[in-house]
Amino acid sequence: MKQVLIAALLASIAVPAAAQQVPNAQPDMPVSSRDRFYTSDQFSNTVSVIDPSTNTIIGVIKLGDLTPANLSPLYKGQLLVHGMGFSPDRRTLAVVSIGSNSVTFIDTATNAVKHTAYVGRSPHEAFFRPDGREVWVSVRGEDYVQVLDGRTYQPTTRIAVPNGPGMTIFSPDGKYGYVCSSFSPETVVIDTASKKIVGRVKQESPFCPDIAATPDGKQVWLTLKDVGKVMVFDAKPPFGVLKTIDTGAITNHVNIARTPRGQFAYVTVGTENVVKVFRTDTFAQVASVPVGALPHGLWPSGDGSRMYVGLENADAVAAIDTATNRVSATIPIGQGPQGVAYVPGAVPSGDGRANLVPLDKAGAKVQLALSGTGTSQVTLFDQGQVQILQAAVAGLPPKMPFTLALSANADGKGAVEPLAKFMTNPAGAAIVNAVGPIRQIVADTTPGQRRYLVIRAGEPDARGPVVQKQVVKD
Structure with missing residues (x-):
């Protein structure tokens, strides 16, 4: 009887929905002051922290120094802060620095560094599996994905993949990891349980920097930066290509917003300074949104009502209203934003300003x-x-x-x-x-x-x- 009562009590406790690496693969979470939007700033070696409820920067997390201080042989900070991911429980940010071959794990509530893991040459992106047990780091300068323990951040195994893995994203159910390549014209699909390659998708060019899975679990989108295209393939076996779309020179990143009007793919096109918007059912382009100089990474809010875009050559973030596909705010940040992440409920209590420093010269x-x-x-x-x-x-x-x-x-x-x-x-x-x-x-x-x-x-x-x-x- 006692066990039954305990089970009933636990069942009555409201457990917050886990935020997957796949945007909106959880119940919608309206924008609040507990949310944070982060950018990895490559040239100032900072992480900019934005409060989406006010669309203002509240400070930066300093991970390294400016040039030339970071050229010293005794330099210990991070260099070329670049990639971004977060844990399913929304309590840990994973920040990749390609110049120092590292992944820095940051507490989202306190902005404090919890651990720094050093991996192989020139890692690009790091993402937690949806169950939080592992972190997969795409080591672009080599030919493997480095797997880290999701709790201790210690290395556990390596998964051999085609040379130059650019990024890994997981299916919403965590069954598959999709790994695109920046040096080889092939994306591979990995069974996360066995760590074996179970599918291969031919890329139309060798240079894929970014890949995204749709929240409905049906599609995977990837960008081809060197030829200015995006490719879409079936997220389930046999992983057939569904569509290739010409988007424009320096096509950087893609991400998905699930909205009341449907599900849409947002693509940053660097030389045109726009974000192009496509339906995921018909692949028709529905908008081209001017945002500012060299748009790079982008990530939707927890309810899909906004798409936040890092502007690499403007030191700013543009917030797009997905209902109108117009920029509603432009926010100054650190230098050269690359990877980004929107983390719903990142700060469970307090003001979330601990360990932040002012933007200062970074802007x-x-x-x-x-x-x-x-x-x-x-x-x-x-x-x-x-x-x-x-x-x-x-x-x-x-x-x-x-x-x-x-x-x-x-x-x-x-x-x-x-x-x-x-x-x-x-x-x-x-x-x-x-x-x-x-x-x-x-x-x-x-x-x-x-x-x-x-x-x-x-x-x-x-x-x-x-x-x-x-x-x-x-």
Whole structure:
């Protein structure tokens, strides 16, 4: 009798629904002050923390230092904070830093680091299994998924996959793990119980950075950044391809919102500065939402009423109202947001501001533009006396070498000082990085001292033609 009474009492206690890695795979949770939206900020090495109830940043979690402090051989902080995931009970954030080969586990209530696990070369994303027992880390610089214990965060086993696993996402029931590749044109499906590959899906290109499963458990969407497409395949055997959609150069991430109007896929298209919205039943595009410079990661609120988007070259987050598909708020954050996560009920009590520091210099930036054959949007992320330059290049001939350089002449003619060489992808686009006191040089008004950003065809030692030059506003 006593056991029956205990069982009845336990059954009467309301247990909060578990938030799956698959958005909205749980009962809807309306936006509240207990929710948090997080971004992993690659160039400031921070995690920005946003209160969605007010759409304001309440601080950042500092995981590392700015350049050049992070170049020291004695440096112990995290470098290139990039990936993002969270536990099913919404109490732990998993943050991947690709430059320091680490996964940092953070308490969502206190913003304190609980543990840092070091894995193989250049991990990209880490996600908890829906039962919370394991964390799967896609080690993109190698050829395996590193499995960690979901409680102790210690390594347990490795799952061999095609070279360059970009990301793992799980089916809502936790039966399958879907692993796309950034170096091999193949996505594999893994049985989570046996850790064996049970399905293979041919990618139309080798470079997949992001993958998402629909809350209804029927589809898996993945992005192909190098060719500007998304692919959709059946989430169940035999995992057949359902649709391939041309989306645009530098197609970054995809995520799913379940709304009263239906289920929709939201796709960030970097060179167009938009988020494109597609129905998941007919695959028809229903909207293209202008959001800001170089949209990257995105994640829906717990009720699907909003889609939050990290703007990589704007140091900001755009909040999209999914009922109208219009931006309702733009929020300043840290530098170069990559992976993101919306965690419903992340803070069960208190104000959730412990261990946060102000945004400070993490938000300092300068934006420039290049035009000619195609266009490039350029952001200089201030690191003190130097900046990290990131250019989103588009509109050039595909699979060709080019050089980003500084020229003494606004037209780019004559001798140049090379900053970075790059190869365009099959869509004629590229993401290009450089480091130096570039802001001071391109803004200098002293006669004979100012330099202008240009892109020339060919290798740095070639005298190829100027294809893009800096737009001068003075």
